[in-house]
Amino acid sequence: MGIFVPQLLGGEVFLQESLSPSQIVQTVKSERISVVITVPRILDALREKIESDYEARGKLDRFQNTIASSAGRNFLRRWWTFRAIHNMFGWKFWAFISGGATLNPDTEQFWQRLGFAVIQGYGMTETASLVSVNHPFKQGRGSIGKVLPGQEVKLAENGEILVRGENVSPGYWRDNEQSRAAENGWFRTGDVGEIDEEGSLYFKGRKREVIVTSAGVNIYPADIELVLGRQPEIKAGVVIKIEGPHGPEPLAVMILRDDHANAEAAVNQVNELLAPHQQIRRWFVWPGEDFPRTATQKVRKHVVGEVVRAELARAGQISGSAVAPAIGHSNNLVEIIARISKDVSATLDPSAKLGADLKLDSLGRVELLSALEDRYQLEIDEAAFTDATTLAEVEKIIREGRHEEATPYPYPQWQQRWPLSWLRITLLYLIVLPVTRVMGWPRIRGKEYLRNVRGPLVFICNHVTMVDHALVLLALPGRFRTRMAIAMDGEQLREWLHPQPGTGLFTRLLYLLQYVSVVFFFNVFSMPQKSGFRRSFMFAGQMMDHGFSLLVFPEGQRTKHGALNPFMPGTGLLIQKLAAPVVPMRIDGLWELKSAGRHFAWPGEVSVIIGEPVSYSLQEDPEAVATDLAEHVRAR
Numbered sequence: 001m002g003i004f005v006p007q008l009l010g011g012e013v014f015l016q017e018s019l020s021p022s023q024i025v026q027t028v029k030s031e032r033i034s035v036v037i038t039v040p041r042i043l044d045a046l047r048e049k050i051e052s053d054y055e056a057r058g059k060l061d062r063f064q065n066t067i068a069s070s071a072g073r074n075f076l077r078r079w080w081t082f083r084a085i086h087n088m089f090g091w092k093f094w095a096f097i098s099g100g101a102t103l104n105p106d107t108e109q110f111w112q113r114l115g116f117a118v119i120q121g122y123g124m125t126e127t128a129s130l131v132s133v134n135h136p137f138k139q140g141r142g143s144i145g146k147v148l149p150g151q152e153v154k155l156a157e158n159g160e161i162l163v164r165g166e167n168v169s170p171g172y173w174r175d176n177e178q179s180r181a182a183e184n185g186w187f188r189t190g191d192v193g194e195i196d197e198e199g200s201l202y203f204k205g206r207k208r209e210v211i212v213t214s215a216g217v218n219i220y221p222a223d224i225e226l227v228l229g230r231q232p233e234i235k236a237g238v239v240i241k242i243e244g245p246h247g248p249e250p251l252a253v254m255i256l257r258d259d260h261a262n263a264e265a266a267v268n269q270v271n272e273l274l275a276p277h278q279q280i281r282r283w284f285v286w287p288g289e290d291f292p293r294t295a296t297q298k299v300r301k302h303v304v305g306e307v308v309r310a311e312l313a314r315a316g317q318i319s320g321s322a323v324a325p326a327i328g329h330s331n332n333l334v335e336i337i338a339r340i341s342k343d344v345s346a347t348l349d350p351s352a353k354l355g356a357d358l359k360l361d362s363l364g365r366v367e368l369l370s371a372l373e374d375r376y377q378l379e380i381d382e383a384a385f386t387d388a389t390t391l392a393e394v395e396k397i398i399r400e401g402r403h404e405e406a407t408p409y410p411y412p413q414w415q416q417r418w419p420l421s422w423l424r425i426t427l428l429y430l431i432v433l434p435v436t437r438v439m440g441w442p443r444i445r446g447k448e449y450l451r452n453v454r455g456p457l458v459f460i461c462n463h464v465t466m467v468d469h470a471l472v473l474l475a476l477p478g479r480f481r482t483r484m485a486i487a488m489d490g491e492q493l494r495e496w497l498h499p500q501p502g503t504g505l506f507t508r509l510l511y512l513l514q515y516v517s518v519v520f521f522f523n524v525f526s527m528p529q530k531s532g533f534r535r536s537f538m539f540a541g542q543m544m545d546h547g548f549s550l551l552v553f554p555e556g557q558r559t560k561h562g563a564l565n566p567f568m569p570g571t572g573l574l575i576q577k578l579a580a581p582v583v584p585m586r587i588d589g590l591w592e593l594k595s596a597g598r599h600f601a602w603p604g605e606v607s608v609i610i611g612e613p614v615s616y617s618l619q620e621d622p623e624a625v626a627t628d629l630a631e632h633v634r635a636r
Helices: 004-008 020-030 040-056 060-069 075-082 084-090 105-113 222-229 263-272 303-315 329-340 362-375 389-401 420-440 468-475 490-497 505-522 534-546 570-578 590-595 624-636
Strands: 035-038 096-098 117-123 129-133 143-147 149-155 161-166 185-193 201-208 234-244 248-257 282-285 443-447 458-461 482-491 524-527 551-552 580-590 606-609
Touching: 020 040, 020 084, 020 534, 035 040, 040 060, 040 096, 040 105, 075 084, 105 117, 117 143, 129 149, 143 149, 149 185, 149 362, 201 222, 222 234, 222 248, 222 263, 234 303, 248 303, 263 282, 282 303, 303 606, 329 362, 329 389, 362 389, 362 534, 420 468, 420 490, 420 505, 458 468, 458 570, 458 624, 468 551, 468 606, 482 490, 482 534, 490 505, 490 524, 505 524, 505 534, 524 534, 534 551, 534 570, 551 570, 570 624
Parallel strands: 035 096, 096 117, 248 282, 443 606, 458 551, 458 580, 482 524, 482 551
Antiparallel strands: 117 129, 129 143, 143 201, 149 161, 161 185, 185 201, 234 248, 580 606
16 A cells, blocks of 8 residues: 555655665655655654754753643644754655554654654555554544444454454455454454544554463553553563463563663563553563564564573573573674675674674675664664774664764755856856866867767766866766766865864865865765765765766775776775766876876877776676776776
């Protein structure tokens, strides 16, 4: 439904690949998304991102107080109060649609108080597919909506939700024994729920997960999990059924927020908020950074239960509290590192360094960071991952959920907006290109390769002087000159925009003038050499999506001897991910001019050579791509 219904309404569907909260927010804003259809886990992660951002600025308490005081206010007042968050998502965005699992009522209330609509529904594949959906502006907290027309819903004696209607499947393909049809066409969903006086449906949990005590009292794990999630010491928690000395009872499995959290104190606090029959008498501290999950981010409770019961059996514990021994590394982290390093025997000592011991280069660190963000729905600063980062530090980053952010690299777009874009192109033709022609008088070869080619393309060139980009633009046809984004040393751009503390006022003004000039005249963006590669690659992709070609100097620095320097490690990965034709170019004669200390060239003394466009498949090795591109540049 999330794919076809928007198109029937004249909308577009954007499929987000990354589950990183920061990337989701960026996509929502840049693509002007109106509604996000997702699972509760993502809504929780986005909430954690916002709260972490305020905590980093020392404003979390004030933010939480403002949210609490917004209860009962009308939509416009809430929207205005939290307009900064609405601006972060983009002014067009207004609603979340949550499905696939039960949304935490606290998370639902959080987004509603910020001024966003939160829409929940209930359904199954067998009911094709919606049974109920709530009204975006008339919601009962925790409700999964009212029953849609054309079907009926009732509760069995044990609370199981039964559905009847023409939308209910009559059975399973070639497996009639799996049919869950009850008498008179009622379909047994296997879910337990409640219906209030207004007809709103509430989900209580899966029937098989309900814990029936020896006294015949039903305990719903979701009710206990809700209270667990409110404790500051607990990062995540689930409740499973175990056999105690007096029959079935709940056991809380928790992931603590940090090593200093007191599990027993947290459980005692939870028990003060629970009914007598819900009391937690046994608990287990999960050794990993997250629970095993399904594709829709549901916790795989049966796997959790198997691990817990095996651990309890091994420890010989029959009653009382149960706390798991500390384990150095989670299986998830081990699997991720082994997959990226392609070495299952990699050293996994806590002091192992990503570079020297685990053999992860800059590309490997980018892959590791992306995998961790997607797996744990975290926002991790790329500057936190260096060659010297140890495995213990990686685990700490995962547990704490964020890292102190370094000064960001600039990715300006103000120069692309009208009327500045028009002024930039005008000055390019009136000043930059004529001056470049007079000073360089370059001979241009290979123009025929671009005669019938349309953009966007990726142009790569050797790097000799600070005027290389002007020579390249002069050599290209007009359709590429005016729609070109140029990658520049990210560290240099950042230094100009954010000088080091103690930099004098005059130097700051000079840096700012340099930054504004190079951005305005040449439409540059950051291509860092030490960290921040992923953000740079993402921005490059966005530029191409908007119709801009790219100019990249893969060496990352100007030559010091006239020969071609080795290409940066990320070059091959960038080209592979962009999946666009690449035009290799080379500037000849400029090094000799520079070595002689001359600022003007005779006609034909400098040559700009354009090569034939080449393409690469997504399956090719990034290192092989970079090597092949270097050969193409040398061969011009």
